Amino acid sequence: MPRLVTDVLIVGSGAGGGPLALTLARAGLDVVVLEKGPRLSRSDYRRQDEIDLREGVYFPRPEEDPHTVVTPNTKQPVRTLLGWTASCVGGGTVHMGSFLYRFHPDDFRMRSRCGPYEEVADWPFGYDELEPYYSLAEREVGLSGLGGASPFEGWRSEPYPMPPLPAHPLTTPLEEVCRRRGLHPFPTPRGINSRPYQGRPACDPCDFCTGFGCPSGARGSSQEALLARAEQTGRCRVVPRAMVRQITVDARGRATGCLWIDEAGVEREVHARAVCVCCSAVESARLLLLSKSPLFPDGLANDRGLVGRHLQFHGVTLGYGLFRRDRHPGLPLAARRPFLDRSLLDHYFLPPGVGEIDKGGLIRFGLPQTRPMAEAQEIATAGGRAVWGEALAARLQRHFVEERRIEVEVFHDFFPNARTFVELDPEVRDRWGLPVARIHLDLPSHQRIAGHWVGRRALEILDDLGADEVGFQIVGGTSSYLVHGTCRAGRDPATSVLDEHLRAHAVPNLFVVDGSFMPTSGGAAPTLTIFAASFRTADQVLAQARRGDF
Amino acid sequence: MKDHSKPGRRSILAAALARLVPPGAGPGAVEAGAVEYAVQRLDGEQPAPWLMDGLDLLDRLALEHDGAHFEELGPARQDEVLRRFEEDPVGTECLRRLVLLALEGSFCHPARGGNRHGAGWRFAGLDNGERSDPSRCRAS
Numbered sequence: 001m002p003r004l005v006t007d008v009l010i011v012g013s014g015a016g017g018g019p020l021a022l023t024l025a026r027a028g029l030d031v032v033v034l035e036k037g038p039r040l041s042r043s044d045y046r047r048q049d050e051i052d053l054r055e056g057v058y059f060p061r062p063e064e065d066p067h068t069v070v071t072p073n074t075k076q077p078v079r080t081l082l083g084w085t086a087s088c089v090g091g092g093t094v095h096m097g098s099f100l101y102r103f104h105p106d107d108f109r110m111r112s113r114c115g116p117y118e119e120v121a122d123w124p125f126g127y128d129e130l131e132p133y134y135s136l137a138e139r140e141v142g143l144s145g146l147g148g149a150s151p152f153e154g155w156r157s158e159p160y161p162m163p164p165l166p167a168h169p170l171t172t173p174l175e176e177v178c179r180r181r182g183l184h185p186f187p188t189p190r191g192i193n194s195r196p197y198q199g200r201p202a203c204d205p206c207d208f209c210t211g212f213g214c215p216s217g218a219r220g221s222s223q224e225a226l227l228a229r230a231e232q233t234g235r236c237r238v239v240p241r242a243m244v245r246q247i248t249v250d251a252r253g254r255a256t257g258c259l260w261i262d263e264a265g266v267e268r269e270v271h272a273r274a275v276c277v278c279c280s281a282v283e284s285a286r287l288l289l290l291s292k293s294p295l296f297p298d299g300l301a302n303d304r305g306l307v308g309r310h311l312q313f314h315g316v317t318l319g320y321g322l323f324r325r326d327r328h329p330g331l332p333l334a335a336r337r338p339f340l341d342r343s344l345l346d347h348y349f350l351p352p353g354v355g356e357i358d359k360g361g362l363i364r365f366g367l368p369q370t371r372p373m374a375e376a377q378e379i380a381t382a383g384g385r386a387v388w389g390e391a392l393a394a395r396l397q398r399h400f401v402e403e404r405r406i407e408v409e410v411f412h413d414f415f416p417n418a419r420t421f422v423e424l425d426p427e428v429r430d431r432w433g434l435p436v437a438r439i440h441l442d443l444p445s446h447q448r449i450a451g452h453w454v455g456r457r458a459l460e461i462l463d464d465l466g467a468d469e470v471g472f473q474i475v476g477g478t479s480s481y482l483v484h485g486t487c488r489a490g491r492d493p494a495t496s497v498l499d500e501h502l503r504a505h506a507v508p509n510l511f512v513v514d515g516s517f518m519p520t521s522g523g524a525a526p527t528l529t530i531f532a533a534s535f536r537t538a539d540q541v542l543a544q545a546r547r548g549d550f
Numbered sequence: 551m552k553d554h555s556k557p558g559r560r561s562i563l564a565a566a567l568a569r570l571v572p573p574g575a576g577p578g579a580v581e582a583g584a585v586e587y588a589v590q591r592l593d594g595e596q597p598a599p600w601l602m603d604g605l606d607l608l609d610r611l612a613l614e615h616d617g618a619h620f621e622e623l624g625p626a627r628q629d630e631v632l633r634r635f636e637e638d639p640v641g642t643e644c645l646r647r648l649v650l651l652a653l654e655g656s657f658c659h660p661a662r663g664g665n666r667h668g669a670g671w672r673f674a675g676l677d678n679g680e681r682s683d684p685s686r687c688r689a690s
Binding site: 049334385 | 658661671677
């Protein structure tokens with residue numbers, strides 16, 4: 001393979017890389033996308049195999065390419081896949097459930113709204129600036145939803161491109177109990193086609209969804225919705241199994257491309273006029289820290305020591321309501337399809353007195369993720385000693401046949417704090433011999449408070465619905481693969497790595513386009529906001545390219 | 551390739567799984583093809599010690615208890631031997647792993663050799679993965 005020369009180098013092919021590739025290639029620029037992981041396809045996704053998932057088919061192998069993590073309670077760092085979104089063409093968007101909410105306008109101005117708390121800062125742009133790009137992202141990825149259904153959401157310039165997916169029959173009683181409490185349930189926006197869209201079919205629901213790749217292409221991803229069209233222009237080359245080990249710079253401090261290692265282990269180069277790093281927050285910070293040069297001895301764009309700081313995951317609280325089918329003949333519990341997709345923004349902010357800061361979370365009701373093998377194994381070993389024979393039969397019968405569950409997921413903020421950050425691990429190396437990312441992790445106390453309070457509101461609703469049992473599985477936990485913050489965007493170069501267009505203050509042709517830029521994580525799932533910010537940055541890159549800036 | 555299976559080990563494994571994961575605990579290890587799935591673990595260069603030592607112990611307990619090989623006993627007596635097996639430290643761990651393996655073989659993707667004819671998924675209320683076939687999706 002000869003040395004690659006291109007207009008724009010994009011490192012990483014997930015929610016950050018996809019919009020850039022599509023916008024720039026469509027506009028006539030030449031684009032190279034280097035992706036560390038393999039390229040999978042619909043025929044791979046057709047086999048929806050729990051063992052593949054357990055073995056981490058979409059993720060790197062922890063013995064080869066780990067992160068390490070240390071918390072206040074652990075003495076030694078341990079190898080982990082925490083903070084890996086994925087390693088494959090399309091990134092985390094390949095296996096996500098595609099719950100694609102917008103942020104609330106106040107998510108962009110948490111410091112102004114709530115005052116000082118930990119390392120919370122305002123964003124350098126607001127909902128109004130991003131709104132056209134939310135609409136664009138929804139159109140390009142293909143969202144189904146109902147705009148204006150919640151009085152709490154931000155304004156919209158356009159409706160969703162597709163109406164909501166067909167509703168599970170449980171939706172009706174669920175909405176009724178929500179409304180009786182004065183709440184405002186709305187259809188969960190999904191990046192799933194409710195009708196044929198842009199050459200991809202409508203969803204014909206299969207039993208497997210979240211966690212698995214989509215075999216039909218009905219669920220939009222960076223790969224299906226964006227990169228496929230980028231490649232069709234003939235101006236976008238996606239190279240899988242390409243490990244970028246350093247972003248290169250010249251003596252003037254401008255990015256010039258990268259050094260990378262191909263599948264056979266051979267070192268290669270790309271030369272580019274502009275570089276976009278889109279590896280997700282932990283890996284993007286790591287790549288910058290690895291990219292040392294005389295002008296940037298502590299890592300590219302790390303002249304202020306801020307790269308890797310303000311790492312945020314996402315708050316996650318999970319609960320359930322359990323229903324014995326024979327006790328609820330009036331409830332349509334039997335069907336596992338279609339999706340039960342209702343959400344509540346009513347508790348996005350907390351009443352006074354609950355926590356130090358008034359941020360709550362977003363409630364999502366749904367049916368459990370499909371994992372019969374894992375569920376059966378968990379039931380058999382729940383008590384420590386294995387249950388077997390007729391005793392096992394009774395438990396599996398109860399779980400799979402006699403009972404049904406409605407699940408609750410609360411999305412809530414992980415607040416940036418001085419104790420949570422990324423650095424290069426001084427000891428552990430990946431399979432290419434490069435230092436891995438070491439995550440320092442400490443959860444702000446508000447996370448558990450917000451998760452518990454909002455979670456209890458959700459369980460009350462399941463109680464109203466008549467659940468025989470409700471409970472929590474996780475309260476105030478940390479998502480593994482929603483990662484943000486490590487290259488914070490802001491107006492002041494003294495306190496931020498990137499400007500409002502996600503361009504490095506210190507390197508005028510370098511952009512970091514994924515969750516890294518986010519000063520706060522938002523209460524809603526962040527992926528749509530990453531898509532939107534990437535489309536916005538893509539316009540900026542295009543404008544600069546046309547101006548001759550690079 | 552060495553044959554670690556020994557004439558007895560395969561039949562001990564099959565008999566044990568039939569009692570550990572009977573019909574009702576999913577389709578049942580035998581019915582779901584989980585026995586064949588598990589037997590694959592006996593083949594190959596290095597079958598795990600937990601499995602070989604465990605099966606040998608189970609058979610030894612049967613011979614001590616009833617004077618017959620495990621697979622020769624009736625189901626009630628097999629259950630008694632299994633109860634003694636799980637009181638042994640080696641036995642309890644082997645039993646736990648056998649249950650996990652049998653459930654894996656009952657509910658895994660059929661292409662892996664278990665979950666025969668999708669019986670496990672049907673038990674779990676799934677649609678046998680048929681809807682995963684994209685040719686069934688409306689494409690226009």
